[in-house]
Amino acid sequence: MPSQRELSRRTVLTGLAGAGTAGLLAGCGTNAKNDSGGKGNATSAVLNVWGGVPPETGPNQMFAAFQKKYPNIKVTYHRYVNDPTGNLKLDTSLSGGVDIDIVVSYSAEAVAKRVKAGLFIDLTDRIGGESQFAKFAPKETHPSNYVFDGKVYTIPAAATPSLVMMNAAMLKAKNITVPDNWTTDEFRAICKELSGSNVYGTFNAPDLARQTLGPDDTYKNGGKESNYDAPIFSKSMQLAVDMINEKSAIPETQILAQQLAVYPQSVFLTGKVGMLINSAYLLRYVNDTKSYPHDFKTLIKPVPVPEKGNTYWDLGAWGDFLAITKMSKSQDAAWTLVKWWMTEGAQYMVQGGRLPSMSGMPQDAIMSSLLGPDAAKLYDVDSAHATILAPGKKIPLDTITTAAPEMSTVMGSLNQQALLGKMSVANWAKQAKSKCDAAIKKDS
Amino acid sequence: MTALQPVAEPTTISVARPSAGRSRERWWVPWAFIAPNMLGLLCFTLVPVLAGIAISFTNWNVVSGLSGIQWAGITNFTNLFSDAGFWKALLRTVFFAGIGVPFSIGLGLLLALALNRPLIGRGLLRVVFFVPSMVNSVAIGMVWLLVLNPDSGILNRGLALVGIKHGPLWLVSSTTALPALVLIHVWAAMGYQAVIYLAALQDMPQELHEAAMADGAGPLRRFWTITWPALMPTTTFLAITSFIGTSQGFGMMAFLTQGGPADSTTVLAYYMYQNGFQFYKFGYAAAMGVITFLGVLVLTLCMWRYQKGRGLYT
Numbered sequence: 001m002p003s004q005r006e007l008s009r010r011t012v013l014t015g016l017a018g019a020g021t022a023g024l025l026a027g028c029g030t031n032a033k034n035d036s037g038g039k040g041n042a043t044s045a046v047l048n049v050w051g052g053v054p055p056e057t058g059p060n061q062m063f064a065a066f067q068k069k070y071p072n073i074k075v076t077y078h079r080y081v082n083d084p085t086g087n088l089k090l091d092t093s094l095s096g097g098v099d100i101d102i103v104v105s106y107s108a109e110a111v112a113k114r115v116k117a118g119l120f121i122d123l124t125d126r127i128g129g130e131s132q133f134a135k136f137a138p139k140e141t142h143p144s145n146y147v148f149d150g151k152v153y154t155i156p157a158a159a160t161p162s163l164v165m166m167n168a169a170m171l172k173a174k175n176i177t178v179p180d181n182w183t184t185d186e187f188r189a190i191c192k193e194l195s196g197s198n199v200y201g202t203f204n205a206p207d208l209a210r211q212t213l214g215p216d217d218t219y220k221n222g223g224k225e226s227n228y229d230a231p232i233f234s235k236s237m238q239l240a241v242d243m244i245n246e247k248s249a250i251p252e253t254q255i256l257a258q259q260l261a262v263y264p265q266s267v268f269l270t271g272k273v274g275m276l277i278n279s280a281y282l283l284r285y286v287n288d289t290k291s292y293p294h295d296f297k298t299l300i301k302p303v304p305v306p307e308k309g310n311t312y313w314d315l316g317a318w319g320d321f322l323a324i325t326k327m328s329k330s331q332d333a334a335w336t337l338v339k340w341w342m343t344e345g346a347q348y349m350v351q352g353g354r355l356p357s358m359s360g361m362p363q364d365a366i367m368s369s370l371l372g373p374d375a376a377k378l379y380d381v382d383s384a385h386a387t388i389l390a391p392g393k394k395i396p397l398d399t400i401t402t403a404a405p406e407m408s409t410v411m412g413s414l415n416q417q418a419l420l421g422k423m424s425v426a427n428w429a430k431q432a433k434s435k436c437d438a439a440i441k442k443d444s
Numbered sequence: 445m446t447a448l449q450p451v452a453e454p455t456t457i458s459v460a461r462p463s464a465g466r467s468r469e470r471w472w473v474p475w476a477f478i479a480p481n482m483l484g485l486l487c488f489t490l491v492p493v494l495a496g497i498a499i500s501f502t503n504w505n506v507v508s509g510l511s512g513i514q515w516a517g518i519t520n521f522t523n524l525f526s527d528a529g530f531w532k533a534l535l536r537t538v539f540f541a542g543i544g545v546p547f548s549i550g551l552g553l554l555l556a557l558a559l560n561r562p563l564i565g566r567g568l569l570r571v572v573f574f575v576p577s578m579v580n581s582v583a584i585g586m587v588w589l590l591v592l593n594p595d596s597g598i599l600n601r602g603l604a605l606v607g608i609k610h611g612p613l614w615l616v617s618s619t620t621a622l623p624a625l626v627l628i629h630v631w632a633a634m635g636y637q638a639v640i641y642l643a644a645l646q647d648m649p650q651e652l653h654e655a656a657m658a659d660g661a662g663p664l665r666r667f668w669t670i671t672w673p674a675l676m677p678t679t680t681f682l683a684i685t686s687f688i689g690t691s692q693g694f695g696m697m698a699f700l701t702q703g704g705p706a707d708s709t710t711v712l713a714y715y716m717y718q719n720g721f722q723f724y725k726f727g728y729a730a731a732m733g734v735i736t737f738l739g740v741l742v743l744t745l746c747m748w749r750y751q752k753g754r755g756l757y758t
Contacts, residue, residue, distance in 0.1 A: 092506055095512075119507065253617075256704070256705055257589075405722050413705075414706070416705045417618065417706040
């Protein structure tokens, strides 16, 4: 029979456990209950900003310039790493009530998750009140901002187009001229010519499906089904597999062994691949000659398209989605900073490859900031200007996020199997369709 | 004849015993001593374990805070049974632990037996073999990443020297990645196992060996009848702790392969991480944690029961 004392101990332990649990969970509670209305003083506050860009590649200079103009608004920048762990750290801080005024998100899933959790204020009226931000207001066709039930909660500060970085010396040695308006077939032929012993024409092949289908390319039926049975996906994968097999593209085994998916610039800047399809943010590594010493100029061309004469989507993306948190006690001051960031402040972020989403900044200033002080030595400057500043780019914005992380993981695994030659392209497409459909069904 | 002397009455020593009343008055003294430890246990072990169990019955994405917690009952557990990814991850974990633990213990034992003999530089060798178990898994991963590189790694270069021109792809092939991780684990763990075995070997009474030798027992006979039974408690300890450790293996997979290529190294701990930290399905990940805990507990109890009565000292 349990004695009085044993019962009492149990009670003490249970009480302690309960108190501990309550304490732990209370720490996760949100104290954000404010609406989108004005709050605080627009010209005097202390703001905490969380973003993923390293402070030395733009944010430090931008906030210093901001504080010169608004000396009464102090800004503290906290950098989080934009990976699953970094995003989780940000999310737990947001839901746990950490003092954060402005958050920069970098993907549709991240924005959707935070908006649906009620962490951001509605910016619809504020954006509507500024004519210069008209393209970021809610709209159905070709949106430039994420829309949730007719409202917008973020504003993208960057729009980075895709481009092909090329080793000008390798092209010159083979006497190859690359046209501005070129096709995937021409790209493949040039890659073959550039390839040699332990040198490959390209790091990667263009994503034909994204170019052709644009935003939400992996979904159909309004996000209720995956789209991997569309033939263009198989065609795109077949191109990548064929280029690896004919040795005009770097093998997947090397990408995995050297973890090049994260650092593709290293093989380009050491001359192991002749071309690299990516976004402008990678140009900062070309400028960093201390870490990546190289003696060739980088030529920049548009991404090749499947067929001449048709219009295709750019492979770049809108980015740096700025949002003001509901818990912010200085929402008006935060809006002051967001407006400044979108306009005058954007120029400071260009050095990190974040091209401004708004036109208006002098193009020469953009290019000199992007290509750095040694532009003439490191780049074929004319090709860089012509490609990066070319008008009429259609940058897609995904709006469906159902099971997006799960689909990304599934496709990462299947892509590896196909690119390693462990799975046929037909089987890849079949598996992609069934596994992504299953993920969507589970998440719906 | 000596007369019997009367036996002296034993002196009564009075021992001061605390009265029941005084004992009750000072009931808090033992609690005060164990309180710091209890507090640590409560905050950093018991509360997270209880919270994990509670979360396993919910759907929670963290971002929504406490208000976003939804009661899910046993749905997370029932979903696990129909999740092919979970079963595959479980099989990979069984492979990783099932091969890695016996090999690391076996090689650790051989190493200990070798290092227990008089050798020149024995102390240095002991340190050399023990070092990997003290090194951070990321540092170990960096070294093995270089060693196992299919093109420039020293292992495949060595194989090329002996005529194997196309060595295995190691960490970049879905066929060889998990065995390669087992190899790394065995290499990293066997030094620790050897040191523990060495301590047990040095604690073993030499008289038993001397007596057996006098009876004409050879080295093998002495090993099976004396050394091995004497090492049974140590083997059980190593088997249980290694099994628990390897079944939670995560660092190598996260750093070297990120669960790939093609999910081939997605073991249970990594699958849990994916569901929790990448998909924000913390309830589902917690359910996986609870099932893993129960599985490891059952296997640990089985191992414990198996060794009972088999050791020399038990």
